[in-house]
Amino acid sequence: MRAAVIAEDRTLEVAEVNDPAPGPGELVLAVKGCGICGSDLKVVEHLPIGYTMGHEFSGEVVAVGADTEGNWKSGDAVCALPLVGCGNCQHCWDTLPVHCPHSEMIGTGKRPGAYAEYVTVSSAQTFRLPEGCGYDVGALVEPLAVGLHAVDTAGIGAGDNVLIVGAGPVGLAVALWARHVGARSVVVSDPVAVRRDSGADFGATGVIDPAAEELGPAFERLAGAAPNVVMEAVGKPGIIQTCIETVAHRGRVAVVGICSGPDPIIPVCASLKELTMTFPVYYRHQDYAHTLAMIDQGRINPAPFITHTVDLDGLPGAFEAVKSPTDQCKVMVRP
Template sequence: MKAGLYISEKNVIVGSLEKPTLNQGEALIKVSAAGICGTDMMIYFGKHPRAKAPLAMGHEFSGVIEEINGESTFKLGDRIVVEPTISCGKCDACLSGNSHVCKTLGLIGIDFHGGFAEYVTVPLHRLHKIPETLSDDHAALAEPVAVGIHTVRRSNMKVGDTVVVLGAGPIGLLIALTAKIAGADKIYISDISPYRLGKAEELGFIALNGNEVDVVKEVMEATNGVGADVVFEVAGNNLTANQMIHACRTQGQIVVVSVYKQPPTIDLAAMHFRELSLTTTRCYSHSDFATAVSMMASGKIDVTPFISHQLSLDEIEKGFQLMMNPDESLKILILPNK
């Protein structure tokens, strides 16, 4: 079968893999749509510690069940979306019901072949059925939507709060969208890409261009010198890791979502004098993922504005090129069977 394969640093090719055979408890999925994510870019740049070439990347994907090996409530032909986390079931986090922070958490598309291929095998317990009202293309975004839901659920955000989101990438925008649904009053979102700031405005947020204005000053002026109730850091650099502290109100909350390429240097003293609390987030729970599917199906979360490109598997290299320019792309879907 055809697969988009990571071969070596900055080298993704359209190659072939043996069509996978099923182990007990697995389903064979014919992939409909798979999103390219920042983590795939990390693999592409040869910077991911676990990814081993040749690898079909892609952990945000939907498809159709072609074969099942084992007892299941799923049927052949069911449309499904994959929750790609694979936990050990034995560590303290797993045993206390928090398998998303498993000590050895793995991901389909990093530790195993993923969705940039015509077919992939997936454990049956990682599948969510796609409701009738949700398309396969949109369902492929359930994973990043679940990140947004998990992040807002981990925050103390309350109805009427002023929220700042630093970074208007797919994850920042989805957090802002979830915060809006959860009742935030004013939502400020910063970026340095005019295209992404335009998306933010389209979605009803107050856009701040970090190249043109002092983001902290703007937030302070807009809140009468008070600061935001909750700041989400989703841009992942040293500058924004410091803005998060100074844009937050006394006794407010900072939520770090970013995965930093280099550890940032931040001023803890500026946090402690104002009793700021800091929360970090990772992935999503099974329930967050199910909620993502449900809220997309009900239309509460519409991902239409997030999809900037839909490409065939043959165009995968172009997808990775487009991802390098935030001013040209947001969420790129690979459609392996089109």
Template structure:
């Protein structure tokens, strides 16, 4: 099969011929139909360090964890609910299936978890990939393969908004109008938030936020952000989402937040950061770090897409084939208007 292979930090991915995967016990093999490029993969391939609490990539691994596909092979021990030809997406890990985290639908906390993008579990920047039968989820006919590849980033936003304990009358401020920030905006509006303000240095991304429910755009390059917020809402925001994940953005969130506000950190910062705890303490802020999602979150997102209650398709900026993919991947490491680029191998 063709796959885009990681070679070394900062270098282009290389398209190579690799052996087709074979399913192990309780696994499925999918023909990949669509796979999105995630910011985490961009960071990991470029400047990730173990010191930051993240794992290092191994040369020869295949990234890609936002995907959908069709079952082409079924391993031993897989239940009868799975058939070849079935359309699915999957959680990006394979857990043991027996421990408490696995039973709770959070296999990424399993002590023996296999992490996608490792040498043990190649990712979906490829024509085929393995998934755990326990981590696979059926896609109804009303959910396209492209939408299926967007379930993962939509579930990240869904989990973050759930953790925010949203009160619909309280204005929300979202820092960052990338795919995760726009996912958060969509869910805030879905759950009835009246005022959803969003900021981004990219004018194109900020302009796109209206399609995801943002009611006002804040331009950080156009003056003091706190003053701009007060132009739209009478008091500082009581819920702030940091969907940027760069050094300094947590301190910005603390500065913008109202007393007793809740800050949800969703952006993945892989570098050390400094902030002033006293500023957060004096405001008595709650700060919550939101990582990913449960299997139940995936199920809810799939259901809502299938029922046409949400449609994340406008996240897609462009689609590329395997030969174009390494250049497209590299281009996303620089600021630009793209939101979600899909590999369709």
């Protein structure tokens, strides 16, 4: 099959690789949609040459292994968690396979991902797409589940004033779910105008250009009070400290962005405000299920996330372009 693999210079190149075959409990999907994730731009520096990334995907079942969980057959339209847990530890039983000590990541770890024509997944972590849910939307379930888990972990609910720092796909997913659960004010901040201005499509009540205004005064101008919840969705050094300085006393800061390097903070600033800080990662099994249910019922509309589509040959160029975003939100690859 054809796949986009990591080249020597840490760009992507399309190459021929071996076709996957399903092991026990596994399915092989023909990939129909796979989003380019901002975290891929970081992990590409650390994964092996020749590896295939891609962890936000949907597809059609084309092969079913032995001893699978669920009544799967060829032709089923599905999406799947990009995680394969052991299924026999407390973390797996708690529907948190990301914490399983034997968990294998699809597209960011041991298992090849979906920047390819085919991908192998765990049948236990596979979900049938609702009727009428296209493959592009199916591939958005993963980043939507990230946002849902972050909102749940931060305890966002009715009446909260929420500032989201970073209006990339994950930040916008957080905005969507924050309004869904009843937040009073949802304000997004981003230096990229197109991303910032698209916040209204996902429930934002206001936007901030951080290059033009300080976050705290700008939020109070828009919402009438300081944010009692700040969601960090950038993943660059220095942003967590900014969130600490901006949030209200006794407020909550949730760090959703992935920063893989040192990021100094001044703990006393958080202590003097008696802040609660959380660091949500990935999602639970039920976050996927709930996201799909809300899509099926028409209670959320994720389609505006997708601003660009490319085929597999267009992926390497699109991947480089996302490193310096202009008008991109979610770029969808259709292998």
